[in-house]
Amino acid sequence: MKALQIFLFAIILLTLNTSCEKVILIELNEADQKMVVDAIVSNDSVQNYVILSKSGGFYQDNDFEAISGASVTITDDAGVIYSLSESAPGYYSNPNLVGKLKTNYDLEVVANDQTITANTYLPDTTHLDSLSYFLNSGGFGDPEWFVLMHWSDKQSEENFYRFKPTINGEKGKQISILDDILINGVETQYPLFDVTVEDFDTLMIEFIEIDQGTYEYLKVLGEIASGENAASAAPGNPVSNIVGDAIGFFGAYAITNGSIVIEP
Amino acid sequence: MINRFLLLLIIFSTQVTSGQEKVTLSGTIKDSTDGEDLIGVYVTVSNLSGVGTITNSYGFYSITLPKGDYTISFSYVGYNTVNKKITLDKNKVLGVELSNSSEVMKALEVTAEKENENLTNTNGSTVRLKPKDIETIPVLFGEKDVLKTVTLLPGVQSAGEGSSGFNVRGGASDQNLILLDEAPVYNASHLLGFFSVFNSDALKDINLMKGGIPAEYGGRLSSVMDIKMKEGNRKKFSASGGLGLISSRLLIEAPIVKDKGSFFISGRRTYADTFLKLSKDSSRRESTLYFYDINAKANYSFGEKDRVFLSGYFGQDKFGFGESFGFEWGNTTGTLRWNHIYSNKLFSNTSVIYSNYDYKITIGGAGFDIASVIKDWTFKQDYQWFANEKHNVKFGFNVLTHKISPGGINSLEPDGIIADLNVQEKRSIEASTYVLDEWKISNRISANYGLRYSSFYAIGGQDVYSYDENGSLIDTTTYGKNEVFQQYQGLEPRIATTFMLNEYSSMKASYSRGYQYLHLLTNSTSSSPTDIWMPSSNNIKPQLSDQYTIGYFRNFKDNTYEFSIESYYKPMNNLIDYKTGAEVLLNEFVEGELVFGVGRAYGAEFLIRKNKGKFTGWVGYTLARTEKKFEEINSSNWFPARQDRIHDISIVAMYSFSEKVKASANWVYYTGNAVTFPSGKYQIDGVVANYYTERNGYRMPDYHRLDVGVTLYNDKYKTIIDPESQKEIKVKKKWESNWNFSVYNAYARENAYQISFRESESNPGQTEAVQLALFKIIPSIAYNFKF
Structure with a gap:
């Protein structure tokens, strides 16, 4: 709905044609460096990792200091312990670790004399039935392709989704998520917003079921990510499942894939 | 009691x-x-x-x-x-x-x-405006706007550029009770706030109370803006109107029966979207963007003792793109009043009031719409008893019923891709009774003291939820349709006193307590048509504030100059804020996303005003702080509220060169709002995210702006030869008109409307702060007439 408001605002400004935008320099405090945990388990064999880094000042370049030499373990609810080793600076993984659906996972990281823990739940997948597309000519500007995802939401439970599109091999940067409040138990078709595709593009979708904690985290992350035009009334840090003096999150993805080629 | x-x-x-x-x-x-x-x-x-x-x-x-x-x-x-x-x-x-x-x-x-009314009246914190007083003050797009003009007075702040919201003495914008002919107006803005819903042609009197609010008013913590529509000409037919850059207006008024009854009807419509029709782009041509509003009123006297008034307001905003998207919202109010003079000492007014606010979003492409409605009915009985030359007593009661449907989604076709969703309707009743006395204790001392008793009943016919301290749902209870599931009540003592020190100066002091049972939920910075009003409930306690004021008032040079200094202290309880990432719209469990805390506002207001002569105007300065404290926010430390502006200056100058040429200028300056900016950044999930440390720890850049205007009146009088005396005499012309030229933001200051932090477009791998300014220099022209 915030999008709607920004959209209306854009129309007014366009009509009045008076506004102007410029880059300014604002003096910002520099917060103490924090440990950042970016950890994922999933049912996809290549997406199980823990990335450890440090936060930086707002005006520095986007290359963040890696945290090396940490001890990282992930334990499933059957008590199987996976020890993750550093395969690149700050990147920890274990080829034997592939997430099992409907399983709880515990993360423990010991780095720089500091221990942090986190717990996440890898839910069951919801199957993506198909993808379709149509040319949308209503709206502002030129007609454009709209891609629809078709699936049946499970009536009996609360479901949370994340959609990660890849167009011609290039990953989309937007965080698009959805809860099932408006589609509970419905055989739905939902448009992929924030995705622009052209004729003959190949679109691949990771259709991901996530748990509520991951959903809430990503929702706030979407508002404060600097790739977005973040302008919340009172922005704040997302509520994290991490226990200890660190920021970031431990997420779990139940992924199904789909792909389609746009043929005009 | x-x-x-x-x-x-x-x-x-x-x-x-x-x-x-x-x-x-x-x-x-x-x-x-x-x-x-x-x-x-x-x-x-x-x-x-x-x-x-x-x-x-x-x-x-x-x-x-x-x-x-x-x-x-x-x-x-x-x-x-x-x-x-x-x-x-x-x-x-x-x-x-x-x-x-x-x-x-x-x-x-x-x-x-x-002329020394400002010294003798009991309420120092009251400002009375007539639309005529403000007709030459320059405003955005030349649209005269009382809500914009009151923000030029000390203690009243505009909620920001392009917003009709205002903050009074550190209060939130939902703490202002805005009454149009006694009917509460829930959303006072058009076009997301660029204009207010009040067409000044239709208004007679605007009374803004910032403190020491008399006991007859209640329901909001910060202020009362009591707007009275005019009645209509009781003598003859007359019309007035104007053509402006953005909109045109017309008002007609006439007696129903001369000196017994009259009516007026006035309308206003914008035509900004007609420019869209000229666009080459077909989809732009199909889009609509306008608002209109209609005010109407009729009154009739039945004999010497009875008079009946019927007044109404209807306004609507519409946005849309062809069939695929539509968004409309509007207010409707209606007031039926009966004045009866029981005796030459007892005056009575009985009112039945209706107020409705709704919005509807239609998304034709996806086949659904979203709709929300607030509906109020009020019965109000007020008596005024002119007891004797020292006591003027007012008493009465009112009952207000609220029916709020926070929103729902409805599929427009069967088997749609969207499940229907309805956030439960909420019903409640506010009932209050009051008595107050305007007492002239002596030649020097007078007081307005009273007591208001207010009560609130939240009514069932719905599921009522309880939450634990983390906001997770722990219990659901279903209440019957007429069961009261939560009740609140309170006594609201009010007193305002004046002590005349001598004939040119006075001291005033006041105390008032107020409860607020309805709360506006919004998670945007600007006012939005989709903001939600929530009644108090088992989870939301009524907001409460006490205000203490003291002031010194002095006039100079035979009341040509007024000077005043007034200071206030206002502690507030049960204020509402949100958890990070809270979803307000269409959320059945929104009460679980709220946090509750306390606030305090204090400050001093200075005003120097010149009332007489060719040159009139004022300089107002406010020095103030507004802070809030919530257990869940900012590590439970006090933090500045968004509307915390330390310095706020307004200068308004009007100069009358002659009867035909009047010029005016105003300049405003204020400290930027308190905002939250990042103090760092980090990489997560493939994106760079901002890292925040404290709530509202930064300031927007200071705001300042100069507006200038000039109004040229055509000659009001013409010279004719009197047929009897054969002498030249001047008579008043039937047709009066004026041209108004104004420039908003005359020195083109780029005031920051919003500052966002994002990845640099020119230099990926870097982040930058980007400032959006809404307006540079905006000239406008309007033609007004009356006959």
Whole structure:
């Protein structure tokens, strides 16, 4: 709905044609460096990792200091312990670790004399039935392709989704998520917003079921990510499942894939 | 408590009335040209200093005096004072018509006797405006707007550029009670706030109370803005209107039966979207973007003692793109009132009031719409008892029912891709009763003291949720349709006093307590049509505030200059804020996303004003702080509220070169709002995210702006040869008109509307701060007429 408001605002400004935008320099405090945990388990064999880094000042370049030499373990609810080793600076993984659906996972990281823990739940997948597309000519500007995802939401439970599109091999940067409040138990078709595709593009979708904690985290992350035009009334840090003096999150993805080629 | 209070009142009034035999003079004061009731006219007795009264909202006055001969003086700012000699040997009725002083051809210097009203009235924190006073003040796009103009006064802040919201003494914008002919207006903005819903053509009187609010008003913590529509010309048919850059307006008014009843109807519509029709782009041509509003009112007198008024407002905003998308919202209000004069001392007003606010979003492409409605009915009974020359007592009660449907989604076709969703309708009742006394204790001291008792009932017919301290749902209870599941009540004492130090200076002090049972939920910075009003419930306690004020008022040079300094302290309880990432819209469990805390606002307001002469205007300065404290926010430390502006300066200058040329300028400056900016960043999930440390720890850049305007009046008079005397005389023209030219933001200051932090477009791998300014220089022109 915030999008709607920004959209209306854009129309007014366009009509009045008076506004102007410029880059300014604002003096910002520099917060103490924090440990950042970016950890994922999933049912996809290549997406199980823990990335450890440090936060930086707002005006520095986007290359963040890696945290090396940490001890990282992930334990499933059957008590199987996976020890993750550093395969690149700050990147920890274990080829034997592939997430099992409907399983709880515990993360423990010991780095720089500091221990942090986190717990996440890898839910069951919801199957993506198909993808379709149509040319949308209503709206502002030129007609454009709209891609629809078709699936049946499970009536009996609360479901949370994340959609990660890849167009011609290039990953989309937007965080698009959805809860099932408006589609509970419905055989739905939902448009992929924030995705622009052209004729003959190949679109691949990771259709991901996530748990509520991951959903809430990503929702706030979407508002404060600097790739977005973040302008919340009172922005704040997302509520994290991490226990200890660190920021970031431990997420779990139940992924199904789909792909389609746009043929005009 | 109330009984004892009433008893006290009776004792007071009997004490004073026992004595020599007294009689009562009463009547109604009107404007001589159009028969409009005049509100706030001073009625004084020339040979008895300190004895007098003022007319009420319906122009009625009543004064009780010992039998004798008197000269009664009726004075009103901008009007010629009328003195009437009267022999009071029995109760008498005296109606008077006052003429507008600018109508007098010769520049007669008319001195109203009550020019020191600002010193003597009990309420220092009240500002009264008439649309005429503000007609030359330059405004955005030349659209006269009372809501924008009041923000030029100390203690009243605009909620920001392009917003009709305002903050009074550190209060939130939902803490202002905005009444249009007694009907509450829930969303006072058009076009997301660029304009207010109030068409100044249709208004007669605007009274803004910032503190020491009399007991007859309640329901909001910070202020009351009581707006009265005009009644319509009781003498003759007349029309007025204007053509502006953005909109055009027309008002017609006429007597129903001369001097017995009248009506007016006024309309306004914008035509910004007609420019879209000229666009080459077909989809742009199909889009709509406009608002319109209609004000109408009729009144009729049945004999001397009864008068009935029917008034209404209807306004609508519409956005849309062809069939695929539509968004409309609007307010509707209606008020039916009956004035009855029981005796020359007891005046009664009975009102039935309806207020409705709704919005609807239609997304044709996806086949669904979202709709939300607030519906209010009020029954209100007010009495005014002019007990004697020292006591003017008001009492009454009102019952208000709220029905709020926070929103729902409905599929437009069966088997749609969206499941229907309805957030439960919420019903509640507010009931209150009050009594107050305007008491002239002595020539020097007067007081307005009273007590209001308010109560609130949340009614079932819905599921009621309980949450734990983390906001997780722990219990659901279903209540029957007429069961009360939560009740709140409270006593609201109010007192405002004035002590005249001498004839040119006074001290005033006040205390008032208020409860607020309805709360506005919004998670955007600007006002949005989709903001949600929530009634109190088992989870949301009523907001509560106490306000203490003290002020010093002084006039100079025969009341040419006014000076005042007033300071206030206002602790607030049960304020509402949100958890990070809270979803307000269409959320059945929104109460679980709220957090509750306390606030405090304090400050000092300075005003120097020049009221007479060719050059008029004022300088206002406010020094203030507003802070909040929530356990869940900012590590439970006090933090500045968004509207915390430390310095706020307004300068308004109007110069009358001649009857035909008037120029004006205003300049505003204020400290930027408190905002939350990042203090670092980090990489997560493939994106760079901002890292925040403290809430509202930064400031927007300071805001300042100059507006200038000039109004050219055509000659109001023409010269003709009097057929009888063959001399040249001047007569008033039927057709009056003026051109208004104005420039908003004359020195093109780029004031920051929003600052966002994002990845650099020119230099990926870097992040930058980007400032959005809404307006540079905006010239505008308007033509206004009246006949």
